[in-house]
Amino acid sequence: MISTSMSVIVVLVALVNGARNEDDIQPCAKIQTSSSVVPLGSPVTATCVIRDDCPLVIGRAVHIAWRLGDRFVPSSPAANESGRVSEVVIPNFNHTREFLTCCVRTSTYQVVEGVEIRAGYPPEAPQNLSCQTNLTTPNTLTCSWTPGQQETHLLTKYTLHTEIRDSNENHTYELLPGRHRYTIPRFGFVLFSDVEIYVKAVNELGEATSAPIILEPVSSAKFDRPTILKIQAVPKRYGCLKLSWSLSQHQVWMSNLQLNLEVRLTTADGSQRSGQPILVNRIRPSRSVDQCRLLHGTRYLAQIRVRYQQSPWSEWSSSQSGVTLESAPTGRLDSWMRVSGDHTNKQLNVLLFWKPSKQFRANGQNVSYIVSVKKLPGSFEPYKPYGIAVYPRFKDGMGLPQTVNAYSRQKVVNADLEERRVVLRDLNTGSLYEAFMMVSTFGGSLNGSTIHFKIDSFDTVAVVTIVPVSVVGLLLIIIFVAMTSFSNNKRLKGRFWPAVPDPANSSIRRWTSESTQGSHLSLDEEPNPMYLSHLSFLDLPVKLRKEDDDLWSSSAEDTSDLGESICGSPFTPGYSGSNSDAVPYATVIFSGPCSSPSPEDLQRVYLRSESTQPLLETEESISPKCYHNMGSVGMQREQCFFGPSHDCAPEKVADPGLLCDDFPFLRALSLKQTEID
């Protein structure tokens, strides 16, 4: 009985103990920290307090150690007599989350308490908050933003706040973690009332608020595509289209509001767009839009888009087409003709071509052309120019014409040449050229007259250059001749104009029968009547000889060399003739009188001076060049005036009788001598 009671008591004690343990078991230690969430990299301070009744420290010295994660960190005992308090300072906690544990050393280290330390950053203010209203059913207001760039490493909650001033309503919407977009339901905003919206980010290290935005939900709505109901031309208004439109079904309730509309027009063929979209402000769908200054008779495609005040533009509507009123065409046509045919048959085909110019405007959908060729009274006369005009004819009028000039027939004479001269270049001098002109028209060709010409060596420039020079030169020559002719310089004059004396009419001496001159003839002595040893005309005085130029090949001293054959020097010393114009001419030396009974006894030698008289040139062949003595028997030495000449051979003496016949004057002299004897 007692054992049973004891068992019951033990069980009861055990149960109580068990119940007490569940409720009263305390940790051996307690860790106190300033904060379990700290900014990343900031210091962390923790204190560990060991309980006195902790079994690990009863009856033994307490040694407390700290561990951060799996490594021990240095600590310091707190000021405590029992040594059951320890403090740790982690100067730079750079873990996003780590457990800090307090340990007691026994045989090993036993963890008695721990605490998780988390570190991160306070939230950055959300950026770029924007909201847009959705006016489809149901109406909503969707806001979105961008969170801070920096990762906080902490749980950060975002809340969207709205304040409607007109209804004095404030709403807060909590977002799920990681969501940065929220759709406010219809009851959260008033369509035509301003609402202030901002986003707040909160975590354990702080909070940040975005910049608020204030908007009117209707003005922040992107409308659905509007609808073009009809596009039609305006009666009596050319170049105008009237456009009626409406909002989409979801926004039709705003048809009485003043909206902004943009109209985009393009020609149906895509060739032309009417510039920038036309902006129409403060217009209601109940009022149509007129667009003018468009091309006439042209089909246009139109699109519109709409917005309310400064809301985003809607998308462009679907296209609708309309045609402006037609009018008469403007601009001109480019036209040209091609003529073909046979002239012989007198039948020509004319093909007329035309095309619109760049400035041409049809101003209508269907353009037709009517070519009218107006027949002139009579018929087209040949060889006369006519103007042919083509007029495009339309339903409502006539367009501008295009005119060309044409001939029914052309002939050559109709050809007109504006240019009537041509320059031929690179022609050869001295070559004979033949040239003619040919003029051509559609009627044929015709050649002109043929000319022949040659290019002179000297052209005009040469002629103009040479002729004056030639004339001047000729004048100089004439002047020189005149000067020399009338000059008193006998030598100069004699050089150019040597006087050719007439032996029959010599002005030097007149030989008469009464003359009783010696054998040595001179101007002052009578010739030997017996026979004439020589007859010569002596030249000028000595002083003049010194003035001679090289024409006279020898000096006075040379000419006095009578012992030698004198070639070219007719002068003898001591001569001073009264006739200064006399020139040496001829010397005929006879060894006897011409009427000698034995003509063969007469030895005659013809001598001539170095005269330039052309008259004596012909006689040169029959006269010796040099003076010779007459090599005759019985000639006294003093009669030998001329030395032997090695290059002059005495010629065969001609028949004296013939000589006398040839020289009647000599013949007269010889007769006289004979009489004297």
Place this chain on the structure above:
Amino acid sequence: MAALARGAALPERPALVEGEQFQDLVQRSRSLALKILLSIPDAHASCVHAETLQLNSSENAMLVFMASTIGIPSAPVLRAVSDNFTVETSLIRMSEGLQLHRALLSAVSPRLPNKDQVTGLQADIKDLVIQINKMLKMAQAAAALPSSPSVALRLPRDYEVQVAAHLTLVQLQSFGQDAVRCLRSLDRSGEDEPDG
């Protein structure tokens, strides 16, 4: 239930009505009123399933007794603005009538399985009341604005809920049409004539 309202020249407070700010409020109010009228058919179709309960049915006259049983109040009477029916009176009655119908819908919507459309309608009515109250503030600076009435509906079963929702929407449609006419009479923009 709705009195015929016709437009007439306003004999008093021309400066108030002609003002640009008042006219902006008139335009917004007309838009919201039209929005409400256009939303009623969809809202009705989302919550009223009985085929005998149609918006424009002549049988609605047979539900007058049910309306009083459920406890649905009548809407204020709107008339054309005249010497006896001033602008302020018109605005006050429009505000009271709209708030009444918003309260009726608020009382019915918790019993409706699909109430999104009705909730939206409630928001539209609230927005219209705000605009009308603004106009009323411009008309009578010191007067108190009409407050939302308290409505207690007796809805023992789903049929009463359906009838209550139906009758509320029918009455709101009629009252809304009168409000549109009343607001049109205050519109000075001259945009109501159809385009020629």
